[in-house]
Amino acid sequence: MEVRDCLISAPGKAILHGEHAVVHGKVALAVSLNLRTYLQLKARSDGKVCINLPNIDTFVCWELSELKQLTSFLREMQRLDAELVKRLREFIGVTNGNLDSSTSAILAFLYIYLSLFGSGLTVSVWSELPTGAGLGSSAAYSVCLAAAFLCATGNIPTPLKEWEQTGRWCQEDLELINSWAFQGEKIIHGNPSGVDNAVGTWGGMLRFLAGKIIPLSRVPLLRILLTNTKVPRSTKVLVARVKDKINKFPSIMIPVLDSVDAISCTCEKVLTEMTCEPITGDHYNILEELIDINQHHLNVIGVGHPSLDTLCQVTAARGLHSKLTGAGGGGCGITLLRPETDSTTVQGTMKDLRDCGYDCWETSIGGPGVQQHFPSSVKEEIMEVLNRY
Amino acid sequence: MEVRDCLISAPGKAILHGEHAVVHGKVALAVSLNLRTYLQLKARSDGKVCINLPNIDTFVCWELSELKQLTSFLREMQRLDAELVKRLREFIGVTNGNLDSSTSAILAFLYIYLSLFGSGLTVSVWSELPTGAGLGSSAAYSVCLAAAFLCATGNIPTPLKEWEQTGRWCQEDLELINSWAFQGEKIIHGNPSGVDNAVGTWGGMLRFLAGKIIPLSRVPLLRILLTNTKVPRSTKVLVARVKDKINKFPSIMIPVLDSVDAISCTCEKVLTEMTCEPITGDHYNILEELIDINQHHLNVIGVGHPSLDTLCQVTAARGLHSKLTGAGGGGCGITLLRPETDSTTVQGTMKDLRDCGYDCWETSIGGPGVQQHFPSSVKEEIMEVLNRY
Numbered sequence: 001m002e003v004r005d006c007l008i009s010a011p012g013k014a015i016l017h018g019e020h021a022v023v024h025g026k027v028a029l030a031v032s033l034n035l036r037t038y039l040q041l042k043a044r045s046d047g048k049v050c051i052n053l054p055n056i057d058t059f060v061c062w063e064l065s066e067l068k069q070l071t072s073f074l075r076e077m078q079r080l081d082a083e084l085v086k087r088l089r090e091f092i093g094v095t096n097g098n099l100d101s102s103t104s105a106i107l108a109f110l111y112i113y114l115s116l117f118g119s120g121l122t123v124s125v126w127s128e129l130p131t132g133a134g135l136g137s138s139a140a141y142s143v144c145l146a147a148a149f150l151c152a153t154g155n156i157p158t159p160l161k162e163w164e165q166t167g168r169w170c171q172e173d174l175e176l177i178n179s180w181a182f183q184g185e186k187i188i189h190g191n192p193s194g195v196d197n198a199v200g201t202w203g204g205m206l207r208f209l210a211g212k213i214i215p216l217s218r219v220p221l222l223r224i225l226l227t228n229t230k231v232p233r234s235t236k237v238l239v240a241r242v243k244d245k246i247n248k249f250p251s252i253m254i255p256v257l258d259s260v261d262a263i264s265c266t267c268e269k270v271l272t273e274m275t276c277e278p279i280t281g282d283h284y285n286i287l288e289e290l291i292d293i294n295q296h297h298l299n300v301i302g303v304g305h306p307s308l309d310t311l312c313q314v315t316a317a318r319g320l321h322s323k324l325t326g327a328g329g330g331g332c333g334i335t336l337l338r339p340e341t342d343s344t345t346v347q348g349t350m351k352d353l354r355d356c357g358y359d360c361w362e363t364s365i366g367g368p369g370v371q372q373h374f375p376s377s378v379k380e381e382i383m384e385v386l387n388r389y
Numbered sequence: 390m391e392v393r394d395c396l397i398s399a400p401g402k403a404i405l406h407g408e409h410a411v412v413h414g415k416v417a418l419a420v421s422l423n424l425r426t427y428l429q430l431k432a433r434s435d436g437k438v439c440i441n442l443p444n445i446d447t448f449v450c451w452e453l454s455e456l457k458q459l460t461s462f463l464r465e466m467q468r469l470d471a472e473l474v475k476r477l478r479e480f481i482g483v484t485n486g487n488l489d490s491s492t493s494a495i496l497a498f499l500y501i502y503l504s505l506f507g508s509g510l511t512v513s514v515w516s517e518l519p520t521g522a523g524l525g526s527s528a529a530y531s532v533c534l535a536a537a538f539l540c541a542t543g544n545i546p547t548p549l550k551e552w553e554q555t556g557r558w559c560q561e562d563l564e565l566i567n568s569w570a571f572q573g574e575k576i577i578h579g580n581p582s583g584v585d586n587a588v589g590t591w592g593g594m595l596r597f598l599a600g601k602i603i604p605l606s607r608v609p610l611l612r613i614l615l616t617n618t619k620v621p622r623s624t625k626v627l628v629a630r631v632k633d634k635i636n637k638f639p640s641i642m643i644p645v646l647d648s649v650d651a652i653s654c655t656c657e658k659v660l661t662e663m664t665c666e667p668i669t670g671d672h673y674n675i676l677e678e679l680i681d682i683n684q685h686h687l688n689v690i691g692v693g694h695p696s697l698d699t700l701c702q703v704t705a706a707r708g709l710h711s712k713l714t715g716a717g718g719g720g721c722g723i724t725l726l727r728p729e730t731d732s733t734t735v736q737g738t739m740k741d742l743r744d745c746g747y748d749c750w751e752t753s754i755g756g757p758g759v760q761q762h763f764p765s766s767v768k769e770e771i772m773e774v775l776n777r778y
Binding site for chain 2: 289300301
């Protein structure tokens with residue numbers, strides 16, 4: 001098997017509108033977050049298989065011979081099931097219930113590697129995304145793994161053209177990448193919705209309704225601040241809290257979910273308009289209004305948090321509009337930046353937010369999904385990390 | 390005609406839930422606010438008719454003979470119309486469009502006095518309510534005028550019993566008082582809804598829906614803080630703003646109005662329960678939740694204001710829940726106090742709010758409507774003001 005070295009990236013994910021409401025049958029809009037995960041795959045001929053995940057202090061090497069038995073077991077199995085995961089866990093020596101991010105990342109790597117590959121290599125991954133913050137970091141990782149193995153083995157062609165720095169695959173190839181990434185997500189999360197890997201694969205924006213995921217053809221790139229309040233929260237607890245509140249006050253809460261649904265639909269409509277007519281201040285005014293309204297609704301359904309109120313106040317003081325993204329109860333928020341928002345405002349706001357103890361990034365939403373890169377197109381400091389191992 | 394001196398009081402009004410939504414066909418709950426207006430009527434035999442309104446620096450005396458012509462004109466008219474108001478305005482020398490609170494108070498006095506009375510008297514009024522803050526101060530005044538003239542002339546009996554400090558009238562008498570008070574409100578406001586005078590008359594709580602006003606039989610007395618941010622606003626402008634927002638985002642806003650409607654209905658249900666079963670902390674928890682939700686909704690429909698956000702934050706810091714009351718965009722807010730809220734918390738919160746530049750009162754909602762008093766039952770400082778003139 002001829003192995004092609006490759007360099008892949010995939011974006012994170014944010015929920016623009018519809019978090020929680022989606023659990024109750026309403027539309028959600030998931031968007032790509034241009035904080036990306038980068039993966040470098042290099043063939044090696046010394047019979048070793050190595051994975052380096054410096055973000056989570058994970059560095060593992062196996063001898064190819066160690067993996068042989070596992071490969072044959074895996075090829076016998078028809079599909080990813082509990083028995084297979086158990087066998088993989090035994091192999092890496094994790095027999096208790098513990099599934100930390102390091103363990104699950106190794107399991108996902110092994111599963112996709114063994115399924116698609118078979119020779120020596122080093123895979124190094126570096127992510128701009130915080131892990132465990134609801135920003136799809138595991139999906140971006142799974143998408144990178146799937147694309148790298150499929151591309152390195154020639155299962156899909158390289159999309160790189162000499163005259164372009166980066167390349168994207170065709171729909172069919174993206175579907176193959178996405179389906180393997182979904183397997184990785186299953187290993188990491190058990191029962192994922194499939195939204196995160198779809199956003200990592202297709203980028204842009206996805207409409208998510210009743211389990212159905214529809215990538216939207218074109219969306220504008222929107223500048224945002226992403227803020228991590230670092231207040232820990234449990235998605236499960238928050239989802240249960242919303243359900244309780246709906247049961248307690250159905251006549252009050254069900255209309256609020258309907259209103260959230262309409263916000264998602266209105267936002268989708270405005271974003272679509274922005275791609276086919278000249279973008280005006282009015283478009284941004286509406287996007288800001290929708291953010292404010294939804295943030296109030298999210299408070300109403302019980303997933304607000306003082307740290308998120310502070311985020312909203314700090315950014316409002318600079319004329320900017322914010323909402324939580326994802327589960328709420330702490331976690332992350334997004335702040336829309338207008339085209340005319342100047343760097344003094346942006347820098348000042350980021351300083352204010354960092355003074356609150358939050359992490360804050362200036363980035364964008366709606367950017368491309370999984371890509372292959374020429375190394376020269378990737379920031380030097382990222383290449384430096386990837387080449388360190 | 391034998392004239393009985395009398396001392397009357399009537400409460401102000403606050404909207405507990407449903408402000409603005411009521412304009413769009415939803416339920417609103419109006420409650421009596423135990424900041425009261427006091428009126429003392431004393432017969433005099435020197436042929437003078439005097440009215441003293443120290444709150445608005447208004448002190449006027451006429452000779453009975455001056456009023457004669459006006460009386461006969463008024464008795465010819467079948468009903469209150471523009472022609473009559475024009476004649477009253479000419480009499481007091483206001484011929485331009487100007488209708489300040491002093492002028493309109495005098496007009497309302499003259500109309501009810503001339504319709505029901507005819508001999509010399511002094512009427513002195515003192516109110517605990519701020520004027521022009523949407524708290525029904527003009528209605529409390531009109532209710533006091535109507536009750537005093539009807540009672541002093543024997544059109545309704547005195548409800549005072551020797552063994553009680555205060556007395557309330559029967560339904561039939563209250564309806565007569567209310568209908569005359571409504572005439573006063575018409576002179577002052579042109580086209581009033583009738584809610585304010587109904588609250589001033591019946592007290593307690595009223596359900597207001599599609600122009601129909603239904604007094605609720607029994608409601609509990611709830612302790613509150615009333616805060617006046619003193620930020621001026623125009624009800625007309627705010628009502629128009631809500632309408633614009635509904636037209637702009639109907640699919641988002643109409644469900645919010647439905648949710649507000651459900652809040653009013655849920656609140657009414659809880660308050661009714663509180664009068665017929667032991668009051669628990671849970672009752673108060675629900676009332677607090679409804680306040681928080683509605684305040685978010687009022688922000689969503691566009692009638693919030695930074696001064697009201699501050700009110701909510703300052704009181705939240707002490708574990709108390711607030712919402713705007715009335716038109717919003719500044720103006721007044723109410724903060725629910727629980728039975729167990731201690732005076733340190735109350736005093737501390739009031740100090741914090743005054744430090745923001747707001748006026749703040751500890752009072753209650755749901756108390757009695759118009760009452761007649763023995764002078765000994767009224768606070769000394771109020772009697773002192775009433776007797777000064």
